[in-house]
Amino acid sequence: MLNKEINDTIAAIATPPGEGGIGIIRVSGKNSINIVDKIFVAGDKRALSERHSHRAIYGKIYDLHDKKVIDEVICLLMREPHSYTKENIVEVQCHGGMVVLRNILANLLENGVRLAEPGEFTKRAFLNGRIDLAQAQAVMDIIRAKTEASLKMASGHLSGYFSSQINQMRELLLDVIVHYEAVIDFPEEGVDEIDNIQVMEKIGEVRSKIGNMLASANTGRILRDGIVTAIVGKPNVGKSSLLNLLLRDERAIVTDVPGTTRDSIEEYADIDGIPLRIIDTAGIRQTEDRIEKIGVDKSLTYIKKAGLILALFDASRKLDTDDQKIMALLKNKNAVIVLNKSDLPQAFDENCMKINCPDSKIIHMSTVEQDGLTELIQIIKKMVYNDNIVSNEGEFVNDVRQADALKKADSHLSDALKGLDNDIPEDLVVIDLRSAWEKLGDITGDTVNEDIINEIFSRFCIGK
Amino acid sequence: MFIAGSYDIVVIGAGHAGVEAGLAAARIGCKTLLATLNLDNIALMPCNPSVGGPAKGHLVREVDALGGQMGINADKTCIQYRMLNTSKGPAVQALRAQADKKVYQLLMKQTCENQENLDVKQLLIEKILTQDNAVTGVQVETGEVYTCHCIVLASGTYLRGRVIIGEKTYEGGPVGQRAAMELSKSLKKNGVKLMRFKTGTPARVDKRTLDFSKMQIQNGDDETHNFSFMSDISTREQVPCWLTYTNEKTHKILRDNIDRAPMANGIIEGVGPRYCPSIETKIIRFPDKDKHQLFIEPEGVHTNEMYVQGMSTSMPIDVQFEFLKTISGLENVEIMRPGYAIEYDCLDPLQLQPSLEHKNINGFFSAGQSNGTSGYEEAAAQGLIAGINAAMKIKGRPPLILKRSEAYIGVLIDDLVTKGTEEPYRMMTSRAEYRLILRQDNADMRLTEKGRQVGLVDDERYAVYTKKRDKINEISKLLKAKKINPSGEINKVLQENGLDEIHTSLTLYDLLKRKNVDYGRLQNIFNLPVVNIAVKKQVEINAVYEGYINKQQEQIERMEKLENKKIPADIDYKQIDNLRDEAREKLLQIRPVSLGQAGRISGVSPADISILLIYLEQRTRRSE
Numbered sequence A: 001m002l003n004k005e006i007n008d009t010i011a012a013i014a015t016p017p018g019e020g021g022i023g024i025i026r027v028s029g030k031n032s033i034n035i036v037d038k039i040f041v042a043g044d045k046r047a048l049s050e051r052h053s054h055r056a057i058y059g060k061i062y063d064l065h066d067k068k069v070i071d072e073v074i075c076l077l078m079r080e081p082h083s084y085t086k087e088n089i090v091e092v093q094c095h096g097g098m099v100v101l102r103n104i105l106a107n108l109l110e111n112g113v114r115l116a117e118p119g120e121f122t123k124r125a126f127l128n129g130r131i132d133l134a135q136a137q138a139v140m141d142i143i144r145a146k147t148e149a150s151l152k153m154a155s156g157h158l159s160g161y162f163s164s165q166i167n168q169m170r171e172l173l174l175d176v177i178v179h180y181e182a183v184i185d186f187p188e189e190g191v192d193e194i195d196n197i198q199v200m201e202k203i204g205e206v207r208s209k210i211g212n213m214l215a216s217a218n219t220g221r222i223l224r225d226g227i228v229t230a231i232v233g234k235p236n237v238g239k240s241s242l243l244n245l246l247l248r249d250e251r252a253i254v255t256d257v258p259g260t261t262r263d264s265i266e267e268y269a270d271i272d273g274i275p276l277r278i279i280d281t282a283g284i285r286q287t288e289d290r291i292e293k294i295g296v297d298k299s300l301t302y303i304k305k306a307g308l309i310l311a312l313f314d315a316s317r318k319l320d321t322d323d324q325k326i327m328a329l330l331k332n333k334n335a336v337i338v339l340n341k342s343d344l345p346q347a348f349d350e351n352c353m354k355i356n357c358p359d360s361k362i363i364h365m366s367t368v369e370q371d372g373l374t375e376l377i378q379i380i381k382k383m384v385y386n387d388n389i390v391s392n393e394g395e396f397v398n399d400v401r402q403a404d405a406l407k408k409a410d411s412h413l414s415d416a417l418k419g420l421d422n423d424i425p426e427d428l429v430v431i432d433l434r435s436a437w438e439k440l441g442d443i444t445g446d447t448v449n450e451d452i453i454n455e456i457f458s459r460f461c462i463g464k
Numbered sequence B: 001m002f003i004a005g006s007y008d009i010v011v012i013g014a015g016h017a018g019v020e021a022g023l024a025a026a027r028i029g030c031k032t033l034l035a036t037l038n039l040d041n042i043a044l045m046p047c048n049p050s051v052g053g054p055a056k057g058h059l060v061r062e063v064d065a066l067g068g069q070m071g072i073n074a075d076k077t078c079i080q081y082r083m084l085n086t087s088k089g090p091a092v093q094a095l096r097a098q099a100d101k102k103v104y105q106l107l108m109k110q111t112c113e114n115q116e117n118l119d120v121k122q123l124l125i126e127k128i129l130t131q132d133n134a135v136t137g138v139q140v141e142t143g144e145v146y147t148c149h150c151i152v153l154a155s156g157t158y159l160r161g162r163v164i165i166g167e168k169t170y171e172g173g174p175v176g177q178r179a180a181m182e183l184s185k186s187l188k189k190n191g192v193k194l195m196r197f198k199t200g201t202p203a204r205v206d207k208r209t210l211d212f213s214k215m216q217i218q219n220g221d222d223e224t225h226n227f228s229f230m231s232d233i234s235t236r237e238q239v240p241c242w243l244t245y246t247n248e249k250t251h252k253i254l255r256d257n258i259d260r261a262p263m264a265n266g267i268i269e270g271v272g273p274r275y276c277p278s279i280e281t282k283i284i285r286f287p288d289k290d291k292h293q294l295f296i297e298p299e300g301v302h303t304n305e306m307y308v309q310g311m312s313t314s315m316p317i318d319v320q321f322e323f324l325k326t327i328s329g330l331e332n333v334e335i336m337r338p339g340y341a342i343e344y345d346c347l348d349p350l351q352l353q354p355s356l357e358h359k360n361i362n363g364f365f366s367a368g369q370s371n372g373t374s375g376y377e378e379a380a381a382q383g384l385i386a387g388i389n390a391a392m393k394i395k396g397r398p399p400l401i402l403k404r405s406e407a408y409i410g411v412l413i414d415d416l417v418t419k420g421t422e423e424p425y426r427m428m429t430s431r432a433e434y435r436l437i438l439r440q441d442n443a444d445m446r447l448t449e450k451g452r453q454v455g456l457v458d459d460e461r462y463a464v465y466t467k468k469r470d471k472i473n474e475i476s477k478l479l480k481a482k483k484i485n486p487s488g489e490i491n492k493v494l495q496e497n498g499l500d501e502i503h504t505s506l507t508l509y510d511l512l513k514r515k516n517v518d519y520g521r522l523q524n525i526f527n528l529p530v531v532n533i534a535v536k537k538q539v540e541i542n543a544v545y546e547g548y549i550n551k552q553q554e555q556i557e558r559m560e561k562l563e564n565k566k567i568p569a570d571i572d573y574k575q576i577d578n579l580r581d582e583a584r585e586k587l588l589q590i591r592p593v594s595l596g597q598a599g600r601i602s603g604v605s606p607a608d609i610s611i612l613l614i615y616l617e618q619r620t621r622r623s624e
C-alpha cells in the first residue's frame, strides 16, 4: 500500500458523533484555505484567503454539483504557524448532523483534500514542532490505537456483498491490465493482440457497477446500504401501501386481504438525501399457518435489527391485543408511530398509545390520500440529522472514504476510455487502468503490484 | 602465505557484471583486479545470442549513459537490430540486437585488457579473506593471496554449478567450464546466506541441417539503431533470424517422456524462472496450447551453430533429438550442443544494501546472477553499480544509489534489496511505476550527470550530452514562446501543409501536441532551426505526452519527502514499542535506508511508517 504523503491537505470530522448539535470538520495543510474557499461563500462575500488569522466567519457552504446550499456555517481560520498543526487550518462548524457533514466532506474531497489517517493531525502537530518531545510516545500510542480501531471498523464494515462486488471489478480490470502488460513486456512471444472494443466493454461494465454502488445511496453510506428502516404492524394496516408511497412505485402488492405480504420486501429509497433501506414486513399476528409464521418471525427480528421503525396502526379500528403486543416491542427503539387511514373516521384510542410509547412521535396519515407524508419525512430527517439513528463516526467516515475511492477509480476509468477513443498508446491506457485498480484495492486493502506480474506468468505462456 | 599482489578492488568473475564492475572501478581510478576462471570466456553469453528487449534494452541504455561498456560493445559487434513495440508508446519501445557471441567477447576482452588500472587474470578464487567483518583479500585455489579493500562478487552461475542433461549430471559451469566449488563454503563461513537457483538453455544446432524454406524469415530493421549514445554507426551488415513452431507431435513426445525430465525425477532442486520455462514445463503448464513459437538465431557469423530460442530443455539427449526433428524445418537437424539445465548458488539479495554492499561484511559487494537475477543486461547494470560503489568506498565518497523514479537500475536494485526474489529476477517494464519517465530514449538525460559526478563519464560523452540537452531546451523554449493566431492567413498555410485549422490562438508547442503534427512540418512552415533526430524526438515526446508525464512527475514529487527521509544505520527497532511485531521483524531484517524504502517492505503498514517518522523526529530533536 502506498504511503500517504506528508504534504497533502487533509480533512476529518473533529466532533465526536452524537454530541450536541454542532459538527466540526477540520481541514489542515498548505491549500486548506483555498480549497474551503471553493465551496464557502461568506456573508460579506470576501474570500477566506483575504482574511486575517483567528477570525470566525459566517457564511454558507454550497454543493459543487447542484450549487444548492448545504448548510449555514461558521468558518474558523487559523493561519500557519499559529494553529494546532502549525499548518493552515480551517474549521468548518455546522449544525447539521451526519448528512450535512458527509456532504461537506465529500465536496472537500472532490477539491483535492484527502481524508486524514487515524491520528494524523496529532502526528503533524508533533512533526511540525507544536507538541513537545515528551509527548512523542503518546503520539505514537494514538496512531497505533486509532489505526487498530479503524481497521476493525473497516473490516467489520465491509459487507460480504460489497467486498465481493469490489473484488469482481478488480478481477475484470486485472484481466485487462495483465493482457496489456504481457503484450508490452513480451512483444515477440505470440501473446494475442488487444481488442480495444472488448477493453472498452469491460471498462464500461466496471463503470456501471461503480455507478450503481454510488447511486444506491446518494453520496455515502453505500456499505450498509442506507439506514435499515422496518415498516411493521398488524396485517392489513397499510404497510405495503406506505412502502409504495415512499418509493413512488407499485412495488408491493396491496389488497384488502389481511396477510397479503408473506415475506419481507427490501428496497432502497433516497428520502431527501437520506438513504433508507426500507423493509416491508409481513403483518404481525398470532397464526397457525406455517408459512405465514416464518414471515412473522422475520418481522420480529427486523424490529430488533432496524435502525428506524415505522410502526403502522389502523386508526379506523379499535386497539386490539395484537396492536398492544406490537407497542410493547417498540420500547427503547427509534420508532415513528403512524396512525394510518386517517381518511376514515377514527376509532383508535390515541391516548393509550401516548402512554405506552411516550418517546415516540405519533403522526396521522392516509396512504390513500397521501396525507401526512411530508410530516413523516420531516420527522425522519430530524431523527437522522440529530444523529439519533446512525452515530458511528468510524462507519460514517469509512463510507465517505469508500465513496471517494470509488469516484476516483471511476474518473481514472473515464480517462482510460478517453485515451482509447483518442488511440493513445497501450502503455498510457494501462496507467489509468492500474490507477483505478489500485484505488479499488484501497477499499479492500489489497494493492500488491506483484499480483500483476504473477498473473502475467500464470495466464500467458511466455518464455524463451 | 604468498601475497601475489595488492589491489583496491578485486572483481571475482568476468561475465557481464564483472567486466562492468572492473572497468568502472578502474576508470574511476582504483587499482583493480578482474579475476576469471578462464581468460577465453570474458563476457561469455552462455544463453541467448541477443542483447536488449523491453526493460532490458532500457537497462543497456542506462548502463551506457552512466559510462558503462555494454552498449558500445554491442553496437560494434551485433549483427541484427530491431526496435520492438514501435506501435506502442515511446516508454515501452525497446531495442533488441542479435549478438555475434565470439566477436562480442573478443572486443570486450580487448577493452578490459587495455584498460588502465585494470589487471585481468585467470584465477580460480576459493576464499574471501576478512578481518573484523571487513574485506582484506582473496585467496586463489593455488594458495596465493591478493590483498584488497573491496571485493565485487560476480560469479554468475559458477558457484557450485551443476549441469543437468536428462539423467546425467556433473559439476561444472556453462559450456564445459569449471565451476567454483569451494567459494560457497568460504562465503557461508563469513555469514553470507545462499540460495539455490536454476536456469536452462536450449540446444545449438547445425545451420547446414536446417530447411529455412519451411520457416518465416525475420530481418532486422532497415533503419540503423544503436544502443550507445556515443555510437554513430550508420550502416551495418545484418543477418536474419527464423521463426517456426512446435506441433502436436512435438508435444506428444515430450509428454510421453515427461517422467524422464529432471524436474520430474527430482534431480533438479533449484528454483527456475517462470518467464523462462523449459519446453517441457510449457507443455505441462499450458496443455491447451497446440503450438509454441521458436526462433532460430545465429550464434555468430563465424560459426554454423544456431540457437533454438524458446526450446530450453534438460531432457535426455535422445528425447531432444526426437522432439526437435518433429519441428517444421528441423526434420534433419543435427545437434551441436545439447540443451541443459544448470543449478548454482547465489546469495539472498536481502542481505545487501542499496549500494550492493553486504550489510555485515564491510567492502563485500555482489552483482549479477550471484544476486539471484537473470539476464546479461540485469547483470551488467548491477556490475556497473557495484563497481562504482566499491570505488566510491575506496575514495571515501557516498555511494551512487539510483531511485525508482530515476532509472530501471534503481527499480531493479530496490526490488532486490527490499523485496528479495524467489526465482531468478528478470527486469520488466511493468515493474517500474514511473515507466513513462524511464524511457530508453531519455536515459542520457536522466543519468549522464550522475555518471559524471562519480567520475565515469568522460569529457567527450559529457560534451555530447550537454549539447543535446541544451538544444532540447532551446527548441522547447522557442516553440513555447511562438504563438500563432487563428487568422485566415495562418489557417491557409496550415491547410496547405495538410494540417487542421486552428480556432484559438496557441503556441507552436501546443500545435506539436496534435495528431499528425511533428517538428519536421513545423520547421518547414515556420522556418524553425534544423535539429538532429534525437533532439527532435525528445521535444516531440515531451510535448505529446506532457499531460501524462506531468502526472507521473507529480506522483514522484509527492513520494520524494519519504524517499529523502533517511533512517540512520544505528536505529534500534526493538526500542519502538508501537511497531507491530511483523513490521519490526521485517525492518530488523532489511534495515531500509529511507522511509520510502521502508514503506515498500511487505508487512510494514502506513501506520508503522507514521510511527517511524515520529520516532525519528524525536531522535533528532533529542540530539539537538
Ligand SMILES: Nc1nc2c(ncn2[C@@H]2O[C@H](COP(=O)(O)OP(=O)(O)OP(=O)(O)O)[C@@H](O)[C@H]2O)c(=O)[nH]1
Binding pocket: A233, A234, A235, A236, A237, A238, A239, A240, A241, A242, A253, A254, A255, A256, A257, A258, A259, A260, A261, A262, A281, A282, A283, A284, A340, A341, A342, A343, A344, A365, A366, A367, A368, A369
Ligand atoms: N381508506 C384507506 N385504506 C387504506 C389506506 N392504506 C391502505 N388502505 C387499504 O388497506 C388494505 C390493506 O393495505 P396493504 O397496504 O396491503 O396493507 P398491509 O399492512 O401491507 O397488509 P398485509 O400485507 O396483509 O400485512 C388495502 O385494501 C388498502 O387499499 C388508507 O390510508 N386509507
Ligand SMILES: [Mg+2]
Binding pocket: A239, A240, A241, A252, A253, A254, A260, A261, A281
Ligand atoms: Mg403488505
